[in-house]
Amino acid sequence: MQEQMDRLERDITLLSHAIAFPETPSLAGRVRARIEAERRLRAPASSWQLVLTGIAAAAVALAFVAGVLSPARDAVADLFDRINIFEATEVPSGLTREISGTQVTLDEAEARLGLPLLLPADVASAQPDRVLFQDFRTVRAAVLFYRNSDGTTYALFETNVPVGKGLPIAGKGVLSSSQAQLVRGLGDEAYWLTGLRIVQYYDPSGEVVRDSVRATDANTLLWSANGRVFRIEGNLTQEQAIAIAKSLR
Amino acid sequence: MGGPLSPHPNALEANDRTVQHGRLAPTSLREPTSEVRSRLCERTSLQDETLIAAAQQGDAAAFEELVRRHQEGAFRAAFLVLRNPDEAEDAAQEGLVKAYRAIRSFRLGYEFRPWLLRIVINQALTMHRSRRRGAAAAERLAVRERPLPHSIDETVIDRERARLVWAALESLREQERVVVYLRYFLNLPERELAEYLGCAQGTVKSRLHRALGKLREVVARRYPQLLGEIG
Numbered sequence: 507m508q509e510q511m512d513r514l515e516r517d518i519t520l521l522s523h524a525i526a527f528p529e530t531p532s533l534a535g536r537v538r539a540r541i542e543a544e545r546r547l548r549a550p551a552s553s554w555q556l557v558l559t560g561i562a563a564a565a566v567a568l569a570f571v572a573g574v575l576s577p578a579r580d581a582v583a584d585l586f587d588r589i590n591i592f593e594a595t596e597v598p599s600g601l602t603r604e605i606s607g608t609q610v611t612l613d614e615a616e617a618r619l620g621l622p623l624l625l626p627a628d629v630a631s632a633q634p635d636r637v638l639f640q641d642f643r644t645v646r647a648a649v650l651f652y653r654n655s656d657g658t659t660y661a662l663f664e665t666n667v668p669v670g671k672g673l674p675i676a677g678k679g680v681l682s683s684s685q686a687q688l689v690r691g692l693g694d695e696a697y698w699l700t701g702l703r704i705v706q707y708y709d710p711s712g713e714v715v716r717d718s719v720r721a722t723d724a725n726t727l728l729w730s731a732n733g734r735v736f737r738i739e740g741n742l743t744q745e746q747a748i749a750i751a752k753s754l755r
Numbered sequence: 756m757g758g759p760l761s762p763h764p765n766a767l768e769a770n771d772r773t774v775q776h777g778r779l780a781p782t783s784l785r786e787p788t789s790e791v792r793s794r795l796c797e798r799t800s801l802q803d804e805t806l807i808a809a810a811q812q813g814d815a816a817a818f819e820e821l822v823r824r825h826q827e828g829a830f831r832a833a834f835l836v837l838r839n840p841d842e843a844e845d846a847a848q849e850g851l852v853k854a855y856r857a858i859r860s861f862r863l864g865y866e867f868r869p870w871l872l873r874i875v876i877n878q879a880l881t882m883h884r885s886r887r888r889g890a891a892a893a894e895r896l897a898v899r900e901r902p903l904p905h906s907i908d909e910t911v912i913d914r915e916r917a918r919l920v921w922a923a924l925e926s927l928r929e930q931e932r933v934v935v936y937l938r939y940f941l942n943l944p945e946r947e948l949a950e951y952l953g954c955a956q957g958t959v960k961s962r963l964h965r966a967l968g969k970l971r972e973v974v975a976r977r978y979p980q981l982l983g984e985i986g
Contacts, residue, residue: 510974514920514981517917517981518920518939518970520912521917521921522939523908523911524907524909524911525940526907526908528834528840530827531847532826533829533847533848535819536848537819537822537851537852537855538818538819538822540848540852542815544852
């Protein structure tokens with residue numbers, strides 16, 4: 507019996523020397539990415555990840571592709587099922603902060619949007635300084651610029667972005683300095699965003715619309731109501747922005 | 756034959772969610788200086804223990820370097836259990852991520868490789884059990900009889916003999932099979948094997964002998980031609 511055991515042991519040894527293992531895949535980078543992703547999802551309470559934990563799906567690093575930013579599939583979370591959040595390590599140098607669009611009248615903006623525009627209830631400030639209309643194919647938006655009597659300025663975005671399941675049509679690239687806070691009591695779902703971010707829209711195939719990409723560090727109130735998405739960007743406090751949002755008629 | 760399993764400070768249960776926490780290692784080892792931490796990515800000559808200490812402090816770059824050093828062993832161990840390169844890749848990656856989650860439970864001063872392999876192999880075994888549960892009887896048989904998936908140097912061993920030995924190994928019970936893989940295919944020295952098994956070094960030989968004894972029984976029953984030449 508011992509002879510048989512010795513022979514088997516020899517066979518095993520020979521097999522171990524003869525067998526060709528498959529090439530070892532490079533796991534180190536992937537494991538590191540998983541670790542970093544888990545860490546981001548466990549980040550402190552002030553971070554995006556915790557605010558959005560309920561809807562966070564997966565995390566990836568930012569990838570620049572031909573000068574535009576990571577596409578929809580790189581989202582770490584989404585808002586209203588249609589606006590995805592992805593992580594950005596930096597804002598590309600030279601990225602504009604200007605809000606682009608065609609200057610139009612209020613009536614023209616309403617006609618081209620195809621939806622009734624809501625205006626702040628404060629009569630004194632109801633008429634905007636100027637109006638731009640953005641048409642990024644999938645997304646159209648009327649942008650109403652206001653200046654309050656105290657000198658604060660803001661832009662009210664009224665979009666045709668629908669709420670609910672479907673292809674993402676807008677994205678926000680958040681940096682480590684970006685903050686998000688859930689706002690209660692406004693519309694169906696609302697967030698208060700601060701810090702440097704990247705804003706972009708997607709075309710029907712999911713590709714980034716280049717002309718839509720810009721950076722902003724303006725305080726932003728983002729909310730959905732009656733199936734539509736609204737946004738106020740400007741040098742306002744959260745309370746001021748919420749008051750304006752609630753006054754829209 | 757084999758002695759009772761003794762508690763091991765770095766032992767993990769079959770399901771590695773349960774981790775036995777050991778005592779804290781000396782502060783000097785657990786807290787590398789910031790200068791060391793900043794050079795971790797560049798200093799591949801650093802000892803495993805230094806990298807482990809940094810990883811225990813949450814340094815993902817240090818753990819990445821550890822993975823780079825040990826990924827071949829981890830992948831091969833998973834491959835031996837699963838015998839499928841894609842599944843082995845998944846198991847190894849998942850196991851390595853779990854190892855990072857459990858890295859604080861590792862006690863410096865012990866061997867890192869057996870600790871890491873235990874987690875990866877447990878992950879592979881879990882996948883293997885899951886696959887078997889989900890397979891039909893015929894498929895299970897096919898798994899046992901699966902031919903050698905990769906090339907064999909036939910100047911070293913006859914191909915048919917290699918196929919039968921490979922099939923016989925698959926018929927062993929999990930822990931017996933793993934002991935053979937670690938010792939003969941991954942060349943773990945007895946010291947590391949003892950840490951993997953959580954037993955005294957002197958017990959390793961008896962555990963191996965027992966595994967080979969079981970293999971001989973399997974071979975005698977199912978692949979007698981392997982023994983026939985000896986008579």
